[in-house]
Every structure is written in structure tokens, then in C-alpha cells.
Amino acid sequence: MRRIITATVQNRSGVLNRITGLLQKRQFNIESISVGRTETDSISKMTLVVEVEDNQKLEQLTKQLNKQIDVLKVTDITDKAIVSRELALIKVVSAGQLRNELQGIIEPFRASIIDVSKDSLSIQVTGKPEKIEALIELLRPYGIKELARTGMTAFLRGHQPQSTELPSYSLLNR
Amino acid sequence: MKVQTKPGAAPRIETKTGADLLVESLIKEKVDILFGYPGGAVLPIYDALYRARESFTHILTRHEQGAIHAAEGYARVSGKPGVVIATSGPGATNLVTGIADAMIDSLPLVVFTGQVARGVIGTDAFQEADVMGITTPITKHNYQVQHVSDLPRIVREAFHIASTGRPGPVVVDIPKDISANSCEDEYDDDFHLPGYQPNIKPNPLQLKKLANALETAERPVILAGAGVMFGNASDELRKFAEKHSLPVVTTLLGLGSFPGSHPLALGMAGMHGTFTANRALYECDLLINIGARFDDRLTGNLEHFAPTATVAHIDIDPAEIGKNVTTHIPVVSDSKAALQSLFYHAESTSNHDDWLQHLTDYQKENPLWYKNPAKEMVPQWLIEAVHNVTNGNAIVTTDVGQHQMWAAQYYAFEEPDRWVTSGGLGTMGFGFPAAIGAQLAKPEETVIAFVGDGGFQMTLQELSVLQERQLPVKVIIVNNGALGMVRQWQETFYEERYSESLLQIQPDFVKLADSYGIRGYRIDTQEEFIDLLPEVFSYNGPVVLDCRVLRQENVYPMIAPGKGLHQMIGVKP
Numbered sequence: 136m137r138r139i140i141t142a143t144v145q146n147r148s149g150v151l152n153r154i155t156g157l158l159q160k161r162q163f164n165i166e167s168i169s170v171g172r173t174e175t176d177s178i179s180k181m182t183l184v185v186e187v188e189d190n191q192k193l194e195q196l197t198k199q200l201n202k203q204i205d206v207l208k209v210t211d212i213t214d215k216a217i218v219s220r221e222l223a224l225i226k227v228v229s230a231g232q233l234r235n236e237l238q239g240i241i242e243p244f245r246a247s248i249i250d251v252s253k254d255s256l257s258i259q260v261t262g263k264p265e266k267i268e269a270l271i272e273l274l275r276p277y278g279i280k281e282l283a284r285t286g287m288t289a290f291l292r293g294h295q296p297q298s299t300e301l302p303s304y305s306l307l308n309r
Numbered sequence: 310m311k312v313q314t315k316p317g318a319a320p321r322i323e324t325k326t327g328a329d330l331l332v333e334s335l336i337k338e339k340v341d342i343l344f345g346y347p348g349g350a351v352l353p354i355y356d357a358l359y360r361a362r363e364s365f366t367h368i369l370t371r372h373e374q375g376a377i378h379a380a381e382g383y384a385r386v387s388g389k390p391g392v393v394i395a396t397s398g399p400g401a402t403n404l405v406t407g408i409a410d411a412m413i414d415s416l417p418l419v420v421f422t423g424q425v426a427r428g429v430i431g432t433d434a435f436q437e438a439d440v441m442g443i444t445t446p447i448t449k450h451n452y453q454v455q456h457v458s459d460l461p462r463i464v465r466e467a468f469h470i471a472s473t474g475r476p477g478p479v480v481v482d483i484p485k486d487i488s489a490n491s492c493e494d495e496y497d498d499d500f501h502l503p504g505y506q507p508n509i510k511p512n513p514l515q516l517k518k519l520a521n522a523l524e525t526a527e528r529p530v531i532l533a534g535a536g537v538m539f540g541n542a543s544d545e546l547r548k549f550a551e552k553h554s555l556p557v558v559t560t561l562l563g564l565g566s567f568p569g570s571h572p573l574a575l576g577m578a579g580m581h582g583t584f585t586a587n588r589a590l591y592e593c594d595l596l597i598n599i600g601a602r603f604d605d606r607l608t609g610n611l612e613h614f615a616p617t618a619t620v621a622h623i624d625i626d627p628a629e630i631g632k633n634v635t636t637h638i639p640v641v642s643d644s645k646a647a648l649q650s651l652f653y654h655a656e657s658t659s660n661h662d663d664w665l666q667h668l669t670d671y672q673k674e675n676p677l678w679y680k681n682p683a684k685e686m687v688p689q690w691l692i693e694a695v696h697n698v699t700n701g702n703a704i705v706t707t708d709v710g711q712h713q714m715w716a717a718q719y720y721a722f723e724e725p726d727r728w729v730t731s732g733g734l735g736t737m738g739f740g741f742p743a744a745i746g747a748q749l750a751k752p753e754e755t756v757i758a759f760v761g762d763g764g765f766q767m768t769l770q771e772l773s774v775l776q777e778r779q780l781p782v783k784v785i786i787v788n789n790g791a792l793g794m795v796r797q798w799q800e801t802f803y804e805e806r807y808s809e810s811l812l813q814i815q816p817d818f819v820k821l822a823d824s825y826g827i828r829g830y831r832i833d834t835q836e837e838f839i840d841l842l843p844e845v846f847s848y849n850g851p852v853v854l855d856c857r858v859l860r861q862e863n864v865y866p867m868i869a870p871g872k873g874l875h876q877m878i879g880v881k882p
Contacts, residue, residue, distance in 0.1 A: 148453075149453075152441075152445060153445055195628065198627050204450045204470060204505045205504055206504050207504045
């Protein structure tokens with residue numbers, strides 16, 4: 136099963152190596168990983184998309200990550216209300232006459248053309264990985280010259296709907 | 310000379326080098342023994358140590374592997390972190406086995422490695438190795454010092470991390486220019502590790518669950534691991550077991566956490582454990598694991614491990630809980646705190662006399678056995694003879710293999726912290742240097758190193774240290790002219806094809822000891838051994854005993870690989 140895990144870590148050299156080494160040692164396959172600084176300079180956030188066999192392996196994964204001295208917090212956010220985004224840059228073969236057609240394809244995806252040359256277009260798209268997949272599939276027939284993806288980054292939405300919250304809105308329980 | 314000031318802090322005059330700061334920090338941490346080996350990249354550190362030589366005993370081993378295994382023995386017996394220094398490149402890589410060994414057996418070590426100067430790191434400089442890369446997977450944590458001013462803080466963190474929570478090795482890699490250069494910035498050794506907060510106190514709800522499970526259990530058993538000793542909880546374990554009449558099984562590393570001769574003691578479980586201990590794990594309805602990590606050598610085939618039991622697991626490392634065995638009642642806690650709370654919360658209501666009687670019957674019907682022709686040296690007999698002459702009071706270290714299992718089976722440990730063995734990694738060459746460290750930690754105690762003829766030849770150069778320091782370690786070579794456990798497996802599982810397991814050419818161990826100035830004896834018969842033992846143990850100096858034992862002797866009983874706890878072979882003669 137595919138899980139989205141975020142790890143808040145100290146921004147120190149070698150931390151990424153520690154995390155990926157740990158996953159390698161324990162035979163977890165990383166589908167994507169993205170890292171960047173947070174609002175606090177000394178702290179970075181990682182978003183890992185990992186394929187795990189079962190809940191027991193998943194628990195082991197989060198526990199092992201938590202055990203690292205430089206890891207402050209590990210959360211499996213797969214089943215939560217989250218905002219997740221990925222960015223992709225796609226260079227598509229395109230002679231002049233196809234540009235309008237391509238424009239028409241990418242517009243519903245709210246993607247934008249960020250570079251134009253004689254025989255290619257570069258498109259930038261952000262969104263959920265599925266959306267990016269979909270756009271790539273649509274563009275593939277035109278000939279993709281180059282493709283670069285950042286991997287998913289994600290965090291929890293400001294408000295998490297919880298089933299336990301529901302009764303508190305009930306008139307009967309008041 | 311530069312004077313640093315910071316509001317509220319006393320001004321410091323910064324003329325100290327990194328090496329000076331390191332030495333100061335070591336003194337602050339109350340380190341008195343260092344195990345090490347000098348080299349180019351640690352020359353500034355050794356120079357600072359020379360100036361501070363009143364403060365430390367430095368043990369110069371003859372190989373870095375000897376240094377780190379000695380530090381492990383020291384740590385295991387003293388409970389304090391073992392401190393090791395080695396140079397960059399080959400010095401550091403020679404420590405790798407010991408670091409991995411300490412990691413898997415949870416021994417606190419602080420390891421300082423030299424590194425080439427920062428300016429040439431990454432250029433494949435002379436004696437450069439990527440120590441951070443190499444040691445990341447086998448340490449609890451590691452550091453490479455980037456600023457001289459960070460050194461005091463890093464050393465404090467290293468000692469803190471190594472010795473708290475689940476203990477483990479911490480490596481501090483120090484580039485040569487860091488140890489040689491003076492500190493230009495202010496330094497501060499205060500530290501704050503927000504990502505490292507070991508959980509000491511048990512969760513009351515989980516403990517309550519465990520107490521409830523105990524009340525209704527008919528066939529409860531305790532599995533005691535080394536975590537009992539790391540938490541200094543042996544007394545608590547004994548009182549708890551006695552209060553509820555709970556039988557206690559120990560792991561290999563947990564030997565001594567519960568008195569071996571106690572009526573509730575079932576002995577060691579696992580591949581070469583006792584029949585009774587393994588049956589207890591197989592038949593129990595409540596298994597309380599305290600500080601053991603469910604190693605595969607203990608559990609055998611997981612399918613048959615405690616198949617009908619409610620499993621409770623008390624461990625300070627949350628990642629160990631549920632890792633190998635499905636756990637119904639997890640308790641993340643220090644073993645002492647958990648046992649203390651349990652002692653007051655759990656009420657003894659259920660009667661399990663039948664269960665205890667059942668286990669006692671097993672013990673009577675299926676004791677450990679060996680055939681004793683009463684003339685030639687039988688290894689099991691040898692261990693028992695040493696146990697008798699030392700009244701079971703010695704500190705015993707071993708390598709890995711047949712002699713290790715025989716020592717575990719036949720040297721009944723009554724007290725904690727007297728058994729030093731390489732469990733998880735199974736390191737040949739461990740036992741002898743570990744004995745050196747143990748003897749340094751406890752100079753008054755009798756220390757015995759049971760070693761195989763194979764393992765001893767991996768680190769026997771440390772005989773120099775024995776002689777140099779006049780450490781009265783008794784090295785007992787269980788010499789069967791073979792890599793015994795390999796030979797046994799080849800006999801059993803590879804149709805007696807003894808591929809490279811028989812040691813045809815052996816040194817004359819007596820002459821070898823003599824060449825180091827150490828007393829050595831060769832023993833071929835039980836009679837000779839009995840005659841010699843009083844002399845050996847009354848002599849306050851190092852001794853090497855080359856005991857020629859029967860080559861064909863095998864370790865029994867045994868769970869074959871892939872089999873379950875109830876499928877032991879060799880239970881009866």
C-alpha cells in the first residue's frame with residue numbers, strides 16, 4: 136500500500152542520507168521524496184511516498200524514522216485531510232502549428248508554458264500527482280523530450296474533520 | 310589571544326585547541342580509561358592526552374578491533390560508556406565490526422575517529438575513509454565535527470545519547486585541523502536534543518492491561534532480556550516473579566538477569582536453549598517480554614512462537630515492540646520503572662501451580678545432558694568444572710560458537726552483569742579483548758575468557774595488553790581444532806562435508822603465551838585439568854589454558870533452522 140509520510144527533521148548535513156539509508160537497510164522502497172526548509176531555519180520537512188506491504192511494516196517504518204536523533208516528528212498523513220502538491224516540468228516537441236492545440240490541452244490543468252523555442256515548449260504544472268500523471272499522458276503523443284518531477288510535498292489541512300466532532304453539533308446532545 | 314564575551318557569560322580566553330577541548334570534555338564526563346591506537350590524523354589528540362596523562366589510563370591495544378571489543382567489555386560490566394580513539398581511514402574501518410557489535414547488543418560506546426583535514430575531505434586523501442557514510446547504519450548516532458567550538462557540545466551529546474534510552478554506540482569523527490586548531494569562537498557545551506526524548510515511564514493504561522492479563526493467565530511466563538540489566542531491574546524482576554510465581558526464561562544476553570539456580574528459573578531459551586524454556590514459550594498463554602528483542606535465534610520459526618499467548622512487551626525502544634512478534638500489550642518503558650509499577654498494580658489471583666508443576670516435570674525429564682567418558686576433556690564438563698571452582702562468581706566472556714553455547718548452558722549465572730558475549734552480531738574474536746575491558750572495569754573480580762581456537766586467533770595479539778597491564782584474566786581455549794559450530798552445521802546439514810572448518814595447523818598456544826611472558830598450560834585430560842585449576846585461580850596474573858577437547862562434540866539440544874520451538878532435536882541422549 137502506498138503511504139504518504141512526513142518527517143520534520145533538524146536541518147543538518149547527512150540527515151537525508153540517514154533517512155534514505157535507514158529505508159534502504161530495512162528494504163523499504165521510496166517512490167518519491169522531497170525535502171525543503173520550513174518556516175524555522177533549522178528545521179526541514181520531508182515528504183516521503185513509500186510502498187509498504189502491511190500495517191506492521193508501516194508501523195516499523197514510522198518507529199524507525201522516529202528513532203533517529205535528528206527526526207523531530209513523523210506522521211503518516213495518508214488518511215488525513217491533506218493538501219498535497221507536486222511540480223513537473225515537461226518539455227514537449229512542438230512546431231508552430233501545434234502550439235494552439237497544446238495550449239488547449241494544458242489550460243484545463245491550469246498549467247502554464249514557461250519556455251518556448253523553435254521546436255519545443257516547456258510546460259509547468261503543479262497539483263496532485265494524479266493530475267500530473269494525467270497531463271503527462273495527454274502530452275505523451277506529442278513527444279516528450281524531457282520530464283522533471285519534484286516528488287510530492289504535502290501537509291495537513293488547517294482543519295481535520297473528525298467523526299467524533301459530529302455529535303457535538305447535534306441538537307439532541309446539547 | 311582573543312577574549313570572547315557574551316552577555317551573562319564569563320569571558321573566555323580562547324587559546325585551546327580542539328584536542329584540548331576534547332580532553333577537557335572527557336575529564337568532565339569522568340572518563341578514566343581510553344582504549345585506542347594512535348595514527349596520523351589523531352596526533353594532536355594524542356599530544357593533548359600526553360599532556361593530560363595523569364587523568365587517563367590509555368590502553369594501547371595491538372589492533373583497533375581489540376580496542377573496541379575491550380571497550381564493549383568495559384561498558385557491559387561497568388555500565389559506563391566505553392571510550393575508543395582511532396585514527397582516520399584504516400584505524401576507523403578497523404572499528405567497524407565492534408561498532409556494529411555494540412549497536413546490535415545495545416552497548417554504550419563513544420568512539421572518536423580521526424579524519425583528514427576538512428580541506429581535503431572528499432579528495433581521497435591519504436588515510437581518508439567516509440566514516441560518516443560507513444558508520445551511519447551501525448551507530449545510534451554519529452557526528453563529524455565542523456567547528457572547533459562545537460566539540461564540547463558534541464562530546465556531551467555523544468555521551469548522553471550513548472548511555473541513555475536504549476544504549477548504543479556514537480561515533481564522533483574529528484578532522485585533523487579541528488583537533489589541531491585553536492578555537493576562535495565562543496564555545497558552549499549546553500545541548501538540546503528535541504528529537505531525542507527516551508520514554509522512561511510506562512503508560513498506566515498499558516500497565517493496567519498487563520496487570521489484568523496477569524490476573525487471568527493460567528500459563529504465564531516471563532522472558533528476560535539484557536534490557537533488565539540495562540535498567541538495573543534484576544532485583545525488581547526477582548521480586549515480581551516471586552510474588553506471582555512466574556517462571557522466568559532468559560535470552561542469551563539476559564543470562565544473569567534472574568538467578569540461574571532459582572526454582573522459577575527455566576534457563577535460556579532459543580536455538581540452543583533448554584527444552585523446558587522453549588516449551589514454556591511454546592505453551593504459555595501470557596508471555597511477558599522484558600527487554601528482549603525477539604531475535605530469530607530465540608524465536609525459531611515465528612509461526613510456532615508462543616502461538617496461543619497474549620504477548621506483552623516491555624521495552625525502552627518503541628521500534629522493538631511489534632517488530633518481529635505481534636504484540637498485544639506494548640509497554641514503552643525502562644524495565645525498572647515498569648516492574649516497579651507492576652509490582653504494586655498487579656494482584657495475584659489466579660493459581661497456576663499446575664503450570665509450574667508441568668514445567669518442573671519437563672525440567673526433571675529433559676535436563677541438559679552430555680556424555681562424559683571421564684577421561685578426555687569434554688567441553689561441557691570443562692565449563693562445569695570452571696563453574697565449580699569459581700562458585701559461579703566469575704565474570705565470563707566468550708567469542709561466538711560452540712564454546713559460547715556451552716558456557717551459556719553450563720555456567721549458571723546468579724548475578725547480573727557477569728556475562729559478556731557477542732549475541733546479535735556473533736563476533737569471533739570478541740571474547741578475549743572483551744575480557745580485558747571487563748577486567749579493567751572490575752579489577753577485583755575473576756575474569757574468565759572462554760574462547761574457541763578459531764576466534765582466539767582473530768585477536769590473540771592482545772596478549773600484549775594482558776602482560777603489559779598484568780591483568781589476571783584466565784583465557785580458557787576450548788580447543789577442538791575446528792571452527793566448531795561451522796563443523797557441527799556441516800555435519801548435520803551438509804552431509805559431513807567439512808569445507809574449510811577444520812584447523813589443521815595450530816600454533817603452540819603454550820609457547821605463544823610464553824613468548825608474551827604469560828603462563829600457559831596444555832591440558833588433555835580431565836584429571837590434569839582438575840589438578841591444575843586451583844593453581845590457575847589462586848595465581849593473580851594472566852594465564853592461558855589450551856584445553857584440548859573432543860572435536861566431535863556437538864551442542865544439543867537444538868532447534869534446526871526454520872523449525873519451531875517445539876521441534877527441538879537432541880533433547881535426549
